Amino acid sequence: MKIIIGYKYDKETIEKKRAYIFNELIKASVNIKTGIIKDISISDLKILFELYDSIFLSNWFKDTFKGSFKFSLSKRMTKSAGLTLCPKNINVLNPENIVIEFRIGVNFFFQYDLIDRTKIVCGIETNNGLEALQLVLEHEICHAIEYLYFYKSSCRGDRFKTIANNLFGHTNSYHQLPTNKELAMKxxxxxxxxxxxxxxxxxxxxxxxxxxxxxxxxxxxxxxxxxxxxxxxxxxxxxxxxxxxxx
Missing domain, CATH: 2.30.30 (SH3 type barrels.)
Known part of the structure; x- marks a missing residue:
């Protein structure tokens, strides 16, 4: 079994890999053709995840995880831009019966350009909605890794923070994307x-x-x-x- 916990990239490598994925998604997606996200589908999330698995994780999920991933889009998420759902009894399930869901709050990315200010995600400044989406998915990928290794996950914990920093250079677990409350005020x-x-x-x-x-x-x-x-x-x-x- 390949070990992913020990992976650690420097800042330059992370930025190059992230930029490569940005361009590859635009090539592969029917909906996303620039950094501005006006439309998105579940297939786009699947493509993005598979690119991350390949480019950052050397196909760790593909080669190691015997269960399945589910991808969903939500317009009802108003605080979290992303969510990872994992069975609470993951530790007793047969590996092939484990289903992990990545749920993305799409309004954060549709509304990205409606507020003119700096938008930071996971401690990293973003330039457009697609970059923000990448960072949110990176965060959720760290949750999935922690669930599969340790059967529980919390982005407040030191273990999670170490994984997120080693793999993606994240320095915190929060986003500063435009919220409905901020848009209403403006x-x-x-x-x-x-x-x-x-x-x-x-x-x-x-x-x-x-x-x-x-x-x-x-x-x-x-x-x-x-x-x-x-x-x-x-x-x-x-x-x-x-x-x-x-x-």
């Missing part, structure tokens, strides 16, 4: 706690912004509401598209 001038109004079934309602994701969560005071604050006031919760809100 485009619609909306923030949590703002007093706003909106039209619901032909009636104008007034409330307070409680949360902002793809839509805003609005709390509207109503004596029959099921939500009660510390002062005993009752509220009804509404989910409202940002473009329907008046500040």
């Amino acid at each position: 485009k619609f001038d909306l923030s949590i706690g703002d007093k706003i109004s909106f039209i619901f079934k032909g009636k104008k309602l007034k409330g307070i912004i409680y949360r902002i994701n793809k839509r805003a969560t609005i709390m509207v005071q109503d004596k029959n509401g099921q939500y009660v604050d510390k002062q005993g006031d009752r509220y009804v919760k509404y989910y409202v598209d940002l473009n329907r809100i008046v500040k």
Whole structure:
């Protein structure tokens, strides 16, 4: 069995390998033809993963892992740009029955250019959505490696940080990509706690912004509401598209 834990690349090698994968994905993908991501498919993720396995890991997954990988895209992920799902009982499963899923929050990459500022992922400055996607997948690949070696994984742990730094030069486990909350503040001038109004079934309602994701969560005071604050006031919760809100 090939050992991947001991792999360590210097910064120059990592950058060359990452740039090579960038160009190879653009050649192979039907959807992604520049660093700007406007569309993406599950097959694109599969191609990208296979390039990483080949270029960085010498086909370690292909030659060693007897289970299977699943790739998925989500428009509902609002905090994490990527997620690795692994069976909790991986340590007792037959190797061929293990399924590891890489789930990618696509909106982070579609929205990459909507905010004009530096976007850092895993401690590395990115120039476009594709570079950001690469770094997110690198992070998830480290989770998969740690799961397969140790049956559990946490990017807060020193072991994970060492793997991520050795393989990909990552210096932290977080991203600074544009969030729905940041976009709402920039485009619609909306923030949590703002007093706003909106039209619901032909009636104008007034409330307070409680949360902002793809839509805003609005709390509207109503004596029959099921939500009660510390002062005993009752509220009804509404989910409202940002473009329907008046500040």
